[in-house]
């Protein structure tokens with residue numbers, strides 16, 4: 001019939017046929033401000049993946065430079081390209097996981113969109129997975145034949161080595177380059193692990209490998225890390241801090257979340273801030289102790305609030321008027337936290353020589369309360 005005929009015509013076009021059969025490989029490209037790089041990247045993928053059923057999933061965190069729009073302009077003409085635009089969320093690991101979960105291919109690759117990763121390695125990586133002998137193929141800069149090339153500055157290279165050896169020692173990870181952001185993996189494997197992965201942070205590969213605890217068969221292939229062509233790196237001090245959070249959380253076998261650790265670190269910094277402020281109010285302000293102590297508490301709570309908003313909850317960061325409301329709910333939460341702290345300390349305090357036990361129990365109680373209450377009230381989802 002007429003309709004059947006036209007449906008056949010549509011299916012006969014190569015693009016439709018490729019989509020209909022479903023991609024075998026999804027390339028997840030996390031992006032933040034990569035407007036110039038994405039089109040080049042897509043061209044390179046077309047060249048290198050000829051003969052493969054592939055698709056690319058650009059996961060963009062609403063980049064101000066218009067990466068999402070640029071990606072969609074390409075997607076309108078090129079059925080191999082899909083774009084996920086995330087609004088109100090930031091983070092490399094989370095973006096990668098979201099891209100992987102949006103795929104229905106058997107295999108997924110994660111690579112940087114800034115042309116630092118050598119796309120010509122993809123066919124070989126795919127063949128390793130197809131052979132069924134590996135679940136995960138990592139492009140490594142540290143195995144024989146691989147190099148960091150021009151990709152990292154001296155300082156970054158040193159930091160990267162340190163981070164590597166810490167991961168290898170603390171987490172028993174045998175990978176030569178667990179910081180690599182370039183790998184290909186069976187999608188079903190990631191899906192099994194996803195509930196235990198931390199959406200925060202930069203190190204999705206390390207997270208996957210340490211969470212899998214040796215259950216993945218891994219193959220490493222060498223590659224040379226290239227220099228970034230356009231735009232700039234997003235790896236900053238926050239990312240480094242976050243890495244230590246991930247290391248500790250994984251080291252403690254996920255009993256403690258990265259977020260709680262961050263919250264605790266910020267809390268510890270708050271104590272320092274508190275003592276400095278107290279000293280200033282007492283000496284320079286000549287304030288009475290109780291007033292100075294109260295004022296110092298507010299200084300410390302304010303500092304904790306902004307640090308948590310920057311670090312601990314940067315994926316739910318409050319902005320504008322919400323920051324003000326958040327600050328006041330945080331004051332309220334922490335005030336109750338002080339009561340919980342003193343209450344528990346009082347209960348535990350039996351003998352003068354155990355003052356430290358009572359004090360610690362109180363502090364832990366206060367921190368747990370502050371964390372639970374502020375995540376439910378101040379930074380609610």
Ligand code: GDD
Nearest residue numbers: 030031032061090091092095112113114179181233234235
């Ligand atoms: N969606 C999203 N959200 N993408 C992001 C974000 C984010 O918050 N931050 C960075 N990206 C994207 C970048 O646009 C880029 O495509 C890729 O993630 C890597 O980011 P870069 O900023 O280029 O990181 P890098 O080159 O400093 O670090 C690379 O090398 C490290 C090892 O030296 C990455 O591959 C790291 O994962 C790797 O550990």
Ligand code: MN
Nearest residue numbers: 112114116228
């Ligand atoms: Mn880069």
